[in-house]
Amino acid sequence: MENERYRRGFHKFMEYTTVTQDERDSGKVADPLEDIAPDLRRFIIEFAYGDIYSRPGLDNKSRALITISSLVTQGTERQIEVHINRGLTAGLTPTEVVESIMQLVPYTGFPRVQNALIIAKKVFMQHNISKD
Amino acid sequence: MENERYRRGFHKFMEYTTVTQDERDSGKVADPLEDIAPDLRRFIIEFAYGDIYSRPGLDNKSRALITISSLVTQGTERQIEVHINRGLTAGLTPTEVVESIMQLVPYTGFPRVQNALIIAKKVFMQHNISKD
Amino acid sequence: MENERYRRGFHKFMEYTTVTQDERDSGKVADPLEDIAPDLRRFIIEFAYGDIYSRPGLDNKSRALITISSLVTQGTERQIEVHINRGLTAGLTPTEVVESIMQLVPYTGFPRVQNALIIAKKVFMQHNISKD
Amino acid sequence: MENERYRRGFHKFMEYTTVTQDERDSGKVADPLEDIAPDLRRFIIEFAYGDIYSRPGLDNKSRALITISSLVTQGTERQIEVHINRGLTAGLTPTEVVESIMQLVPYTGFPRVQNALIIAKKVFMQHNISKD
Amino acid sequence: MENERYRRGFHKFMEYTTVTQDERDSGKVADPLEDIAPDLRRFIIEFAYGDIYSRPGLDNKSRALITISSLVTQGTERQIEVHINRGLTAGLTPTEVVESIMQLVPYTGFPRVQNALIIAKKVFMQHNISKD
Amino acid sequence: MENERYRRGFHKFMEYTTVTQDERDSGKVADPLEDIAPDLRRFIIEFAYGDIYSRPGLDNKSRALITISSLVTQGTERQIEVHINRGLTAGLTPTEVVESIMQLVPYTGFPRVQNALIIAKKVFMQHNISKD
Numbered sequence: 001m002e003n004e005r006y007r008r009g010f011h012k013f014m015e016y017t018t019v020t021q022d023e024r025d026s027g028k029v030a031d032p033l034e035d036i037a038p039d040l041r042r043f044i045i046e047f048a049y050g051d052i053y054s055r056p057g058l059d060n061k062s063r064a065l066i067t068i069s070s071l072v073t074q075g076t077e078r079q080i081e082v083h084i085n086r087g088l089t090a091g092l093t094p095t096e097v098v099e100s101i102m103q104l105v106p107y108t109g110f111p112r113v114q115n116a117l118i119i120a121k122k123v124f125m126q127h128n129i130s131k132d
Numbered sequence: 133m134e135n136e137r138y139r140r141g142f143h144k145f146m147e148y149t150t151v152t153q154d155e156r157d158s159g160k161v162a163d164p165l166e167d168i169a170p171d172l173r174r175f176i177i178e179f180a181y182g183d184i185y186s187r188p189g190l191d192n193k194s195r196a197l198i199t200i201s202s203l204v205t206q207g208t209e210r211q212i213e214v215h216i217n218r219g220l221t222a223g224l225t226p227t228e229v230v231e232s233i234m235q236l237v238p239y240t241g242f243p244r245v246q247n248a249l250i251i252a253k254k255v256f257m258q259h260n261i262s263k264d
Numbered sequence: 265m266e267n268e269r270y271r272r273g274f275h276k277f278m279e280y281t282t283v284t285q286d287e288r289d290s291g292k293v294a295d296p297l298e299d300i301a302p303d304l305r306r307f308i309i310e311f312a313y314g315d316i317y318s319r320p321g322l323d324n325k326s327r328a329l330i331t332i333s334s335l336v337t338q339g340t341e342r343q344i345e346v347h348i349n350r351g352l353t354a355g356l357t358p359t360e361v362v363e364s365i366m367q368l369v370p371y372t373g374f375p376r377v378q379n380a381l382i383i384a385k386k387v388f389m390q391h392n393i394s395k396d
Numbered sequence: 397m398e399n400e401r402y403r404r405g406f407h408k409f410m411e412y413t414t415v416t417q418d419e420r421d422s423g424k425v426a427d428p429l430e431d432i433a434p435d436l437r438r439f440i441i442e443f444a445y446g447d448i449y450s451r452p453g454l455d456n457k458s459r460a461l462i463t464i465s466s467l468v469t470q471g472t473e474r475q476i477e478v479h480i481n482r483g484l485t486a487g488l489t490p491t492e493v494v495e496s497i498m499q500l501v502p503y504t505g506f507p508r509v510q511n512a513l514i515i516a517k518k519v520f521m522q523h524n525i526s527k528d
Numbered sequence: 529m530e531n532e533r534y535r536r537g538f539h540k541f542m543e544y545t546t547v548t549q550d551e552r553d554s555g556k557v558a559d560p561l562e563d564i565a566p567d568l569r570r571f572i573i574e575f576a577y578g579d580i581y582s583r584p585g586l587d588n589k590s591r592a593l594i595t596i597s598s599l600v601t602q603g604t605e606r607q608i609e610v611h612i613n614r615g616l617t618a619g620l621t622p623t624e625v626v627e628s629i630m631q632l633v634p635y636t637g638f639p640r641v642q643n644a645l646i647i648a649k650k651v652f653m654q655h656n657i658s659k660d
Numbered sequence: 661m662e663n664e665r666y667r668r669g670f671h672k673f674m675e676y677t678t679v680t681q682d683e684r685d686s687g688k689v690a691d692p693l694e695d696i697a698p699d700l701r702r703f704i705i706e707f708a709y710g711d712i713y714s715r716p717g718l719d720n721k722s723r724a725l726i727t728i729s730s731l732v733t734q735g736t737e738r739q740i741e742v743h744i745n746r747g748l749t750a751g752l753t754p755t756e757v758v759e760s761i762m763q764l765v766p767y768t769g770f771p772r773v774q775n776a777l778i779i780a781k782k783v784f785m786q787h788n789i790s791k792d
Binding site for chain 2 (some may be wrong): 057065066072099108
């Protein structure tokens with residue numbers, strides 16, 4: 001499993017997430033789906049982070065903004081929470097997170113934006129950070 | 133109609149679009165829906181550009197990336213074309229446009245990405261630009 | 265095929281569409297999918313019009329508004345055109361059609377609304393009607 | 397903040413919601429997002445209620461039906477609950493709420509309808525009303 | 529209510545669900561929406577199961593796979609759970625359920641797939657079954 | 661580029677598409693996006709066909725049905741056409757294609773189904789095949 005794409009992906013993944021020393025050493029992250037779909041996590045590391053996120057041409061913060069925008073548009077709330085966290089780790093400020101969601105009002109309408117901001121607020125509180 | 137929000141919006145709108153001298157002078161852009169829904173264009177200028185795009189906290193290029201990402205996720209092809217054009221005017225390079233669409237493969241799947249890249253290619257050809 | 269649900273549905277269907285004398289007499293409408301999926305049109309008449317549209321509790325105009333709203337939200341353009349026509353036949357005025365689409369700006373954003381209004385304009389022109 | 401659009405919007409908003417005397421006096425409603433995105437509530441009042449809901453051409457009940465239809469189609473459950481409440485305040489009967497959701501079976505399929513009716517039932521129980 | 533379509537639908541429905549002896553005898557299943565929308569359950573039995581699922585040309589397992597695929601794509605989580613259960617009753621193995629969801633990664637992206645697999649895992653645990 | 665995943669993917673891809681002798685020899689298919697996004701086609705071969713379609717646990721026909729179901733639900737018409745063709749190549753009969761789309765009426769409503777059947781009819785005519 002420890003191929004070049006996986007290594008590149010895991011390295012990139014760590015720029016978006018805070019992993020434990022154990023996860024860093026093993027190159028594996030805890031995966032609640034390991035028993036029924038062990039390949040899913042591997043595909044996320046290899047394909048999403050190894051093939052896509054590792055491409056040149058856009059910095060990490062831009063990729064985080066684009067991802068959050070797509071997830072807010074879809075309304076996939078679990079992943080909105082995960083990727084607001086990843087965006088903050090990758091260097092987005094809370095204001096940039098809020099503004100990127102507010103930017104979507106003309107394109108998704110208020111409901112998707114409102115639901116995403118409720119999640120953003122929860123994430124900010126977990127990190128004990130305020131918006132400015 | 134020429135209120136402060138409209139003026140601010142139209143000024144911001146011109147940072148994303150190339151308007152004619154006549155449009156610039158009149159503060160109005162040609163609107164195919166003027167006869168049945170004349171307020172829609174005004175709301176886009178006042179609300180989308182005057183209230184939302186004019187907010188601090190994100191630069192024009194980031195707002196263009198976020199918008200394109202949402203439109204690709206929705207699959208609204210007419211607007212994908214319009215906003216790739218606006219993104220290029222606002223300073224995105226063709227590579228940044230392509231990369232922002234490629235970044236969505238893990239989040240929307242291949243079909244939405246493929247359809248958006250076909251539109252990007254058409255826009256690039258209209259502008260006689262190549263990707264690099 | 266000429267069961268009670270079909271008859272009730274076809275009667276209701278005629279309140280939303282202008283059928284030819286031949287269609288009225290035969291109880292059948294021209295169906296481009298007749299060769300590969302002949303049951304689809306029957307299900308639309310029996311189930312959509314016979315079971316759902318025929319229910320008490322909402323008048324035809326309200327059902328047309330609700331249907332258009334759902335189709336605009338989905339962005340299914342072929343059906344938006346069909347159901348703007350049906351709404352007009354059922355008694356909606358052009359202004360009510362436009363307003364029902366404009367009402368969706370805060371809930372779907374501008375792109376879906378813009379695309380639907382372009383279709384509305386086309387339908388109005390086909391009928392040679394102006395908005396007021 | 398107390399501009400003409402806001403006042404018009406807040407006046408319209410009160411036709412859809414039961415506000416406290418304090419909220420009525422202050423022209424402000426409790427807003428859980430006030431700390432991270434204070435402008436969102438203002439935009440909802442000014443733009444959604446002041447610019448859109450206040451337009452002539454459709455009555456409050458029709459606007460409520462259209463809004464509920466779009467939210468059911470999107471599956472944004474938090475807002476379905478909010479807008480069923482607003483629709484009831486604006487004069488919709490429980491039967492009209494149920495019928496407007498049932499009308500969507502042919503256009504969204506059963507799952508969105510079923511999920512919306514579960515929410516409608518919950519709202520009716522909170523208000524201690526039965527369907528007829 | 530006990531018409532031919534209902535009987536055919538209820539018979540088909542029992543191939544996808546485990547009903548109690550009482551439900552089998554009465555031809556009715558417990559319906560939480562019975563008080564506000566008693567026709568919805570009837571329409572599901574008559575139309576979905578009586579008219580659609582009962583058609584020739586595809587076996588029960590294929591219809592279950594197609595249904596799960598559509599629900600995962602929509603992200604309607606309550607129904608994903610229901611139809612994974614129905615698929616298992618209709619003869620799908622846990623591996624087939626997992627594989628049909630994994631097959632969607634290239635078409636919906638990772639978030640919808642991840643959310644559906646979390647539900648699949650929960651269903652498997654309720655039935656005390658492991659994937660192989 | 662000619663890695664193991666690509667080879668496996670291309671081999672699988674040929675089970676779903678009719679490639680020219682030249683494409684078969686070169687291991688490359690004509691790609692209209694080659695100039696702006698040359699990696700997209702490679703990712704489709706490597707990841708979609710090499711990693712996902714090549715998995716055990718479901719046969720080619722089931723994977724085609726699942727894919728068509730997701731695309732119909734999304735309404736991505738270009739890909740519906742492509743994958744009806746691929747499904748036929750992989751062994752689906754026209755009746756199975758039609759039935760898999762009809763199965764979606766209760767889950768997506770009539771509009772998505774109607775639009776997909778219009779595409780199916782077009783594909784069948786291109787291949788000069790009738791439904792039975």
